[in-house]
Amino acid sequence: MKTLHLIRHGQTKENLQKIWQGHSETSLDSTGLKQAVQSSNRLNNFSKVFSSDLKRALDTAHKFSNSIEKRKQLREVDVGNFAGEKVSETYTNNRSIFDSLADDSFVFPNGESMKNFRERVHLELDYLFSKTKENEISLAVTHGFFIGTAIGLTLGFKEFPYPVGNIRNTSISTIIERDGLRQVNKFNDAIHLDNLYDFPIHLFNSQLTFMRHAQTDSNTKGIWQGKIDNPINNFGIREANKLNKKISIYDEYISSPLKRTQQTLNLVTKNNFQLSSSLVEIDLGNWEGMTTSQILENNKDEFINALFLNHKSKYGENGESLYQVGVRVEKLLNQFKNKNVFISSHGGTIKAGITKLLKLPNDKAASGFTIPNNLGISTLINQNNQYQLWSYNVGEIGYENFTYNK
DSSP states (O other), rough: OEEEEEEEEEHHHHHHTTBTTTTTTOOOOOOHHHHHHHHHOOHHHHHHHEEEEEHHHHHHHTTTOOOOOGGGSSSSOOOOTTTTTHHIIIIIOOOOHHHHHHOOOOOOSSSOOHHHHHHHHHHHHHHHHTTTTTEEEEEEOOHHHHHHHHHHHHTOOSSOOOOOOOOTTTTTEEEEEEEETEEEEEEEEHHHHHOOTTTTTTOOOSSSEEEEOOOOOOHHHHOOOOOOOOOOOHHHHHHHHHHSSSSSOOOOEEESSSHHHHHHHHHHHOOOOEEEEEGGGOOOOTTTOOOOHHHHHHHHHHHHHHIITTSSSOOTTTSSSSHHHHHHHHHHHGTTTTSSSEEEOOHHHHHHHHHHHHOOOOOGGGTTTTOOOTTTTEEEEEETTEEEEEEESSOOOTOOOOOOOO
């Protein structure tokens, strides 16, 4: 497996003023310099560092390493004449721009076309993974539009604008590649800035925040637990307690009825919550209680098909498919479109629900996301009756429990 962390540069005064920067040279402000240090203190396990050759990115990258490969291809989209102009005056309220994004016909005046930019991002991801060895971790310090496009492409979206939220300065977004297949493992994780796992709860009136339950003994042993009603272990209890004051106040709290999700939610918040069977883990069928190695030994083709190729393929032959789980999660959460809701559930169910609500294309609906970590926090916002991904799998780095590797 290869791992690539994409990191947005630290804050500039232009970011604060919401001014286009594009290829222009701007500098980190005092907050941006502090953010870069905070991000580098959090991420210290890597082999290679790549960076956009623009100053704001390079100054951020130098907080991680003095050995950096500068890449012009990692630059932000070239916004041409928009550079130095306010985003609100040139883009946000311009309907013709949004209409032209969908067919790649938009070209920034005297700048880059969206078609060429998307191709540049695609080719640069190929390059970065080609330079990352198996079982190696690379960092690439780049820009917001670049990261949003890289995530959108990995999730299989073919048309701009992608349903991803604003990338925070120095946030971490992670793409993994195994057996040539790329998946989003993390998006817009910036807990090193404010220690708040579910940002931006105070910015929107409609938000869904998903939390995977804390660790169980089955998790540590690689045993597949769908409807098996396991409690969380002592490590899980300690880690869940750490989140107690790092989650905001919500309108509604909902949990799967299984012990591990209820226990976790009780530790993270003292608020009352309701139970819903729509949030139980995916029915694993014949794979229930088996280890990954046992499943691969007896059902390798079915395993790979269900997890990575076909979201309508049933787990364990007679269990549920990711698609079926997504439908039941969507049906439940459509009742809460105008509320902020906190959900305690399971890895497969969270992945399936977010995949369905974001409407990932069929060819990536099984593989677009990895399963989130134990206690991983993922947030969707609802604007204009459409869901956007604001964050995915926010939390500790290095706790990944990937279910399959070459």
